Amino acid sequence: MKNTILIVDDIHPIFMKKVEALGYHCDYRPLIKPDEALQILGNYEGLVMRSKFKLNRQYIDAGKNLRFVCRAGAGMDNIDEAYTAEKGITLINAPEGNMDAVGEHAVGMLLALMNNFNVADAQIRAGSWQREANRGYELKGKTVGIIGYGFMGHSFARKLSGFEVNVIAYDKYKTGFSDRYAREVSMEEIVKHSDVLSLHIPLTPETAGLVNEEYLFHFKKPIFLINTARGKAVQTQAVLNAIKQGKVLGAGLDVLEIEKFPTLAGQEWFDELRQSGKVILTPHVAGWTFESYRKISEVMADKLKVWSPES
Secondary structure (H helix, E strand, C coil): CCCEECCCCCCCHHHHHHHHHHCCEECCCCCCCHHHHHHHHHHEEEECCCCCCEECCCHHHCCCCCCCCECCCCCCEEHHHHHHHHHHEEEEEEEEEHHHHHHHHHHHHHHHHHCCCHHHHHHHCCCCCCCEEEEEEECCCCEEEEECCHHHHHHHHHHHHHHHHHHEEECCCCCCCCCCCCCCHHHHHHHHHHCCCEEECCCCCCCCCCCCCHHHHHCCCCEEEEEECHHHHHHHHEEEEHHHCCEEEEEEECCCCCCCCHHHCCCCCHHHHHCCCCCCEEECCCCCCCHHHHHHHHHHHHHHCCCCCCC
């Protein structure tokens, strides 16, 4: 089916409007089950997905006519990128669409942690007024370390620019990226100088379990930790242990090693995590705002507009 796109997840209608104007036909099936998608994938030249299933070899082989796959978001860890490249399938994602959402969410988590918003709110609702116990920290003058300086890391740094902080950044895969918002440094400098550590990295074999007990042990100062990237980059028990040791002053976790119930509730560390007043949790929504919902679809459609199947 020439110029046909199968859409297996919920996306903003602006995507369909834009790509149909380009001559594509969209089959919008956000409720389709993975096994159903597998049976019909071979009928389409394009696929739009979020996280309904892992685009592994089985799906890629089933999509024998696929020319492109659009990932409605930034992360590509649920796609076998090497095999899609081998098959000549173009991958399109849209980090530009949710980078502002992620940057703002990370700042919000950081401010909430440094000022005990979640604990103070709960105490007052329970009839307890504790001013001294909720004395906070100011961001001004602190050093914020960023791991990963792509769209998300840069957005976070830009959002911090009015707080009079020192922003340093490390990225293993790029150099020469210092700008008005952050200064490029080594990992050693991140560990030595950071008061805040924020992760903005994809999930790869190298980043899986990056933040573990040994890694946190080497930080010279107690830190606030923010993770709006991928849950498997951080070992949750290591963070909880570091909180007990005073190495981590607080953690804002939008993502976890295991997400969604009931599996999450069965993790050994979950009870400790949910009871900790030094952890703020959100359900993997840092990049999922009302605005980013539309912007992600606009970015994908605009990239399809300039993409040439012959390139």
